Amino acid sequence: MQKRQFLNTVACAALALTAGNALAQDKFKIGLILPMTGPFASTGKQIEAAARLYMAQNGATVAGKKVELIVKDDTSAPDVTKRIAQELVVNDKVQVLAGFGLTPLALATAPLATQSKTPMVVMAAATSSITQASPFVVRTSFTLPQAAVAIADWAPNNGIRKAVTLVSDYGPGIDAEKFFKDRFTFNGGQVVDSLRVPMRNPDFAPFLQKVRDLKPDAVYVFVPSGAGAALMKQFAERGMDKAGIRLIGTGDITDDDILNSMGDVAMGVVTSHHYSTSHASALNKKFVAAFEKANPGMRPNFMAVGGYDGMRVIYEAAKATKGAGGEPLLNAMKGQIFESPRGPMFIDAQTRDVVHNIYIRKVERVNGQLYNQEFATLTDVKDPGKAK
Numbered sequence: 001m002q003k004r005q006f007l008n009t010v011a012c013a014a015l016a017l018t019a020g021n022a023l024a025q026d027k028f029k030i031g032l033i034l035p036m037t038g039p040f041a042s043t044g045k046q047i048e049a050a051a052r053l054y055m056a057q058n059g060a061t062v063a064g065k066k067v068e069l070i071v072k073d074d075t076s077a078p079d080v081t082k083r084i085a086q087e088l089v090v091n092d093k094v095q096v097l098a099g100f101g102l103t104p105l106a107l108a109t110a111p112l113a114t115q116s117k118t119p120m121v122v123m124a125a126a127t128s129s130i131t132q133a134s135p136f137v138v139r140t141s142f143t144l145p146q147a148a149v150a151i152a153d154w155a156p157n158n159g160i161r162k163a164v165t166l167v168s169d170y171g172p173g174i175d176a177e178k179f180f181k182d183r184f185t186f187n188g189g190q191v192v193d194s195l196r197v198p199m200r201n202p203d204f205a206p207f208l209q210k211v212r213d214l215k216p217d218a219v220y221v222f223v224p225s226g227a228g229a230a231l232m233k234q235f236a237e238r239g240m241d242k243a244g245i246r247l248i249g250t251g252d253i254t255d256d257d258i259l260n261s262m263g264d265v266a267m268g269v270v271t272s273h274h275y276s277t278s279h280a281s282a283l284n285k286k287f288v289a290a291f292e293k294a295n296p297g298m299r300p301n302f303m304a305v306g307g308y309d310g311m312r313v314i315y316e317a318a319k320a321t322k323g324a325g326g327e328p329l330l331n332a333m334k335g336q337i338f339e340s341p342r343g344p345m346f347i348d349a350q351t352r353d354v355v356h357n358i359y360i361r362k363v364e365r366v367n368g369q370l371y372n373q374e375f376a377t378l379t380d381v382k383d384p385g386k387a388k
Contacts, residue, residue, distance in 0.1 A: 028065040028095055028323050030314060031088035033081055033109070035101040036073035039200075042226045042257060043101040044073070047123050047307035049295045054311035057290065062315050063323035070094065076101065078108035085109045089116045095325035096121060096314055102224070103127040103171040110134035119317075119330045123310040124303050127171035128385025131353045138333045138352045140313055141306035142274045144175040144222065145384040147250040150272035150358040151220070152183035154376070155248060160217045162190050166207055167222040169196035176222035176250055179384060192216055202227065204234045211245065212238055221249035225303055228253040229262055236265035251275070251372065254363055256301040259370045266363045266370055274356050275302040275342040276372040287341040309340045313347065348382065355382050
C-alpha cells in the first residue's frame with residue numbers, strides 16, 4: 001500500500017511538472033528592463049510604447065506561443081538592473097532580455113546573459129563596446145561613434161574650423177568626444193578644449209560659460225536623451241547663439257519627443273543621427289501615425305524606433321527557431337536585413353551590432369512644429385569603434 005501511494009505521488013508530481021513545462025513552453029517571454037521612473041523615464045516610456053505598438057500590429061503570438069512582455073523598472077541603477085535580470089532569467093524563465101536605457105545598465109547585465117545563454121537585445125544604450133561585453137548581446141539602437149563621425153565630417157566643410165566638445169561624463173559621452181575629436185582634427189579642424197559634465201543632476205551653466213570665453217566656431221554636444229532641453233535653455237540664457245557660437249552634436253540633443261518644448265533656440269541646430277520623426281518614408285509615416293494614435297501627446301523618438309526594431313528582431317528570430325531560446329535564438333537574430341522606420345538596416349552577423357543610415361539634420365519649423373529635417377544621408381554606416 002505504501003509503495004503504491006509513493007508511486008502515485010511520484011506520478012502526480014511528474015504529471016504536474018510536465019503540465020507546468022508544457023504551460024511554460026506555451027509562452028514566449030520577453031523581459032523588458034527599462035528606466036520607467038527618474039531622470040531617464042522618457043527613454044523607458046518611449047521604448048515600452050513602441051514595443052507594445054509592435055505587438056498590437058503583429059499579434060500577441062509568435063511560433064504558436066503567446067508572447068508575454070514583462071516590463072520592469074530599474075530606476076537607472078545598475079545593481080537594480082542586474083538583480084531584475086537575474087529574477088527574470090531564474091524565476092520567470094524569459095527567452096530574451098531587452099531594453100537597457102543606459103550603458104552602465106547594459107554592462108551590468110552582460111555577464112548574466114553570457115552565463116545563462118540568454119539573448120540580450122539592447123534597444124537604447126549606445127557605447128561602442130557593449131556588444132563586446134557578451135557574445136549574447138544584439139543591438140538595435142545605434143552607437144555614438146556612428147553619429148559622431150558623421151557630424152565631424154560635415155562641420156569643417158560648413159564653416160566650423162574651431163570647436164569645443166561638451167559631453168556627459170560616461171561611456172557614450174566619452175565615445176562621442178573621442179570619435180568627433182579624432183575625425184574633426186583629421187579633417188583639419190581644431191578642438192580647443194574638451195569638457196565633461198557630471199551625468200547626474202548636471203548644471204551646464206559653468207561649462208557653457210567656459211565655452212563662451214573660448215569663442216569657438218561651434219560647441220559639439222552629447223547629452224543623454226531627455227537632457228537636451230535643459231542644455232538648450234542654458235545655451236540661450238548665456239546668449240551663445242547671439243555670440244556667434246553654433247551648436248552641433250548628435251541627435252540626442254534635439255530629441256524629437258521634447259523638441260517642440262525647446263522653442264526658437266533650437267532652430268537651425270545641426271545634428272547627425274539615425275532617426276527623425278520626419279523621416280520621409282511611407283513606413284515611417286505609418287509608424288508615426290500609429291504611435292501617436294496609441295500614445296496621445298507623445299511623438300516617437302530614436303528610443304522608440306530602437307524598441308520597435310528590437311521587437312521585430314525578436315519576433316523574426318522566434319519564428320525561425322519555432323519559439324526556442326538560447327543560442328539558436330541568438331543566431332537567428334544575426335544577419336537580419338529589413339526596412340525600419342529609420343530606413344534600411346541590418347544586424348551585422350559578426351559584431352551583432354546595427355548597421356544603418358546616418359542623416360545630417362537641421363531643426364526647422366514645419367506646419368507650426370519643430371522637426372529634425374534630414375538634408376544629407378550617409379548609407380550603411382557600421383560602428384567606427386569596431387572598424388578594422
